[in-house]
Amino acid sequence: MKTLKLLIGLTSLLVVSAFAFAGFGDFANGYDLGDTVSDFKLQDVSGKQVSLSDFPDAKGIIVVFTCNTCPFALANEARILALDQKYKSKGFPVLAINPNSPELKAGEDFEAMQARAAAQGYTFPYLYDESHTVYSQFGATKTPHIYLLNREENELVVRYIGAIDDSVRDAETVTKRFVEQAVESLLNDEAVEPAITKAIGCSIKA
Amino acid sequence: MNKGLLVFMVGILSLGCKSSTGSVVEPLKIVDQEGYKLAVYDFDHFQQLLEVEEAGTVRVVNFWATWCEPCIKELPAFETLYADYKTKKVEVILVSLDFPDQVESKLIPFIKNQDFKMPVVFLDDPYTNEWIPKVSPSWSGALPATVIISEDSYKFYERSLDYATLEAAVLAVKDNF
Secondary structure (H helix, E strand, C coil), X not given: CHHHHHHHHHHHHHHHHHHHHHCCCCCCCCCCCCCECCCCEXXXXXXXXXXXXXXXXXXXXXXXXXXXXXXXXXXXXXXXXXXXXXXXXXXXCEEEEECCCCCXXXXXXXXXXXXXXXXXXXXXXXEECCCCCHHHHHCCCEECEEEEEEEECCEEEEEEEECCCCCCCCHHHCCCCHHHHHHHHHHCCCCCCCCECCCCEEECCC | CCHHHHHHHHHHHHHHCCCCCCCCCCCCEEEXXXXXXXXXXXXXXXXXXXXXXXXXXXXXXXXXXXXXXXXXXXXXXHHHHHHHHHHHCEEEEEEECCCHHHHHHHHHHHHXXXXXXCCEEEECCCCHHHHHHHHCCCCCCEECEEEEECCCCEEEXXXXXXXXXXXHHHHHHCCCC
16 A cells, blocks of 8 residues: 555656646647547546546547536536437447546535435436546646547547537537537547637636 | 727727737627626637737637636636736737536626636637547647737647746747747
């Protein structure tokens, strides 16, 4: 156990130094398009531990970094539910992860996550990235931030990074549904385009 | 003339003469709440403010929102920078990315309450994937974010800045003291 703690400590030190060397505003760490995702295990609001390996039959996974309090995340909530509804049955379930630290941001604790998931009727896991390792592994910088993973030769490969659509803050003015387009492309064995999109979000508090 | 209007006019005036086309950068519209005037831009109009043509001038553009806690925390540093350097050709512009339906209920009351002297504009453009890369290709979209622009440099920061860092970053690109 001590060794593990030491290892975790050393790893965080390395990550911190990596950021320091990367310089201002450079968040190039994390997954790029085409990278294979390593598995992780996080606690779901149901109390269960959830891993990517718990979805052996999925053609891919829509990983959404989101949270309880960011207005942009909340503005996307109904659209994320709709994505899960539409694509879980087609092999692309949603997996939501909250990377925020409740010590730094009130309302982000596990109990509040459970309450939000219950009140809004989440149909997908809502995982608590308590050690803040998974969001940094992905390189997520904000909520909401979406990574679409595609299963290729039994590995999960990043095929889209970015926003749910072209009007994150307002569902009424959406003209392009980026994640839907990307999933449809993958279902049709086509290249995803655009594969990276940008949207305003709340910086991750961790 | 009330202070809000004065700040706004000074802002527009100083911005206008330095736009790339040489013309005044016209806002899309102006929201007037009990005498407080807030200029509203879409990105096409706003974009001209990301260019500085006059040597010796530095423009600091900070993207923020009232819902963004780390943004609120760093705003006093920008106000101090504005106060310390406004006579030395350093311009500070706050660009709010608040929700359009909260401009009158949250944004303007916040600005009035803080009594900011630095100009604030509202960027109302939902198509972020079109304009975020034009601010900086490296910007993921997280707030706060700041650009420091001079005639020959353009520095982008996707993080919080304290006063010392901000001042040092401005002085690093300003060579006419």
